[in-house]
Amino acid sequence: MSFAIIAVFTIAGAIAALTLRNLVHCVLALVLTFSGLAGLYLQLGAQFVGFAQILIYVGAVAILIVFAILLTRTHEPLAGLAVSPGWITSVLVAAAVFGILAWAIRSSAMSILPISPHPEISVRQIGDALMSQFVLPLEVIGLLLTAALVGAVTIAMREERREK
Amino acid sequence: MTAPVNYLLVSAVIFAIGLAGALVRRNAILVLIGIELMLNAANLNFIAFWRYSPNPEALTGVMFALFSIGVAAAEAAVGLALIITVYRHFHTTDLDRIDSMRG
Numbered sequence: 564m565s566f567a568i569i570a571v572f573t574i575a576g577a578i579a580a581l582t583l584r585n586l587v588h589c590v591l592a593l594v595l596t597f598s599g600l601a602g603l604y605l606q607l608g609a610q611f612v613g614f615a616q617i618l619i620y621v622g623a624v625a626i627l628i629v630f631a632i633l634l635t636r637t638h639e640p641l642a643g644l645a646v647s648p649g650w651i652t653s654v655l656v657a658a659a660v661f662g663i664l665a666w667a668i669r670s671s672a673m674s675i676l677p678i679s680p681h682p683e684i685s686v687r688q689i690g691d692a693l694m695s696q697f698v699l700p701l702e703v704i705g706l707l708l709t710a711a712l713v714g715a716v717t718i719a720m721r722e723e724r725r726e727k
Numbered sequence: 728m729t730a731p732v733n734y735l736l737v738s739a740v741i742f743a744i745g746l747a748g749a750l751v752r753r754n755a756i757l758v759l760i761g762i763e764l765m766l767n768a769a770n771l772n773f774i775a776f777w778r779y780s781p782n783p784e785a786l787t788g789v790m791f792a793l794f795s796i797g798v799a800a801a802e803a804a805v806g807l808a809l810i811i812t813v814y815r816h817f818h819t820t821d822l823d824r825i826d827s828m829r830g
Contacts, residue, residue, distance in 0.1 A: 566729040566733065570733070570737045573737065573741065574737065574740050574741065574744070577740075577741050577744040577745065577764055578744055580748070580760055580764070581744060581745075581747065581748030581751075581752060581757060581760065581761060581764075586754065586756060586757070589757060589760065590760075593760055593763070593764075596741070596764065596767070597767070600741075600767050600770070600771060603734065603737070603771060603774075604771075604774050604792075606729070607734070607774050607775060607777075607778040608778055609774045609777070609778070609788075609789055609792070611789065611793075612770075612774060612789055612792050612793060612796075615793060615796055616770075616796065619796055619797075619800055620763075620767070620796075623800065624763065624799075624800060624803045627803055627804065627807055628756060628759070628760065628803070628807065630807075631756055631807040631810055631811060632756055634811055634814070635756070635810065635811060635814040635820045637818070637819060637820070647750075647751060647752070647753050647822075647823065650750075650751045653747060653750030653751045654747050654750075654751065656746070656747075656750065657743045657744070657746045657747035657750065658743065658747075660742070660743055660746055661739055661740065661742070661743035664739035664742065664743070665736060665739055668732055668735045668736060668739060669732070673731050673732055673735060673779070679779060681778075682778065682783035682784065684783065684784075684786065684789065688784075688786065689786060689789060689790075692786045692790065693790070697790050700790070700794055704794055704797045704798070707797070707798065707801055708797060708800070708801050710801075711801030711802075711804055711805050712801075712804060714805055714808075715804040715805050715807070715808035716808070718805070718808040718809055718812050719808040719811050719812060
C-alpha cells in the first residue's frame with residue numbers, strides 16, 4: 564500500500580517537473596520525485612542510499628538547479644510553445660521505450676522471483692566495504708568530483724576573467 | 728510486500744518521462760532535469776536488483792548506486808555551469824535559439 568502511494572507521488576512529480584511552465588515549480592516537483600525515490604530506497608532496505616539521495620539530490624542538486632534558473636532568468640517570456648516542434652515524435656519515442664522496457668520486465672525472470680526477506684545491511688558494513696573492497700573506486704570518485712568542481716568553476720568564471 | 732517487478736516498472740515509467748522531457752522541452756535546464764530523472768531511474772533499478780539478489784551481503788548494488796549518485800552530482804555541476812556560460816553568451820536558455828558554434 565505504501566509502495567503505491569510513494570510510486571504515485573514519484574511519477575506525478577516527474578510528470579509535473581517536465582510539463583509545468585514555471586521553472587521554479589518544475590524544480591519543486593522534481594524535489595517531490597527525488598524524495599519519493601528516497602522513500603522507495605528506504606522501503607527496499609537501502610537506508611544509507613536513501614539518506615544519501617535526500618542529502619545530495621534534495622539538498623544539493625535541487626538547490627543548484629534553482630540557482631541556475633535564477634541566474635539565467637530572461638525578462639522576456641519564452642516565445643511560442645515551451646516544447647520543440649517535433650514533440651509528438653519525441654513522445655512516441657519515449658512511449659515506445661517504455662513499452663519495450665515494460666515488455667522486457669514482464670517477460671524476464673524477475674517477475675517470477677520469490678520475495679526474499681529484507682537483507683540486514685548496517686552503515687558500518689557499508690563503511691567497511693568502502694574502506695577495504697571499494698577503496699579504489701572511492702578514491703577515483705573523489706578525484707572525479709574534485710575535477711568536476713574545478714572544471715565547473717573554470718567554465719562559469721571564464722567570461723569574468725576576460726572582462727578584466 | 729511488493730514484488731520486484733513493480734519497482735522496475737516504476738523505474739521504467741520515470742525513465743520514459745525523463746526521456747520524453749529531455750527530447751521535448753526547449754529549455755536547457757529542463758533537458759538537464761530530464762537527464763537527472765533518467766539517472767535516478769537507473770539508480771532505482773540498481774537498488775531493486777540488489778534487494779532481490781541471491782546474496783545482498785556483497786553490497787555491490789548499493790555501492791554502484793552510491794557511485795552513480797556521485798557521478799550524477801558531478802554531471803549536474805558541470806552541466807549547469809555550461810548552461811550558465813551559454814546563457815552569458817546567447818542571453819537565452821532556449822535550445823532552439825542556440826544554433827551557432829561561434830556565436
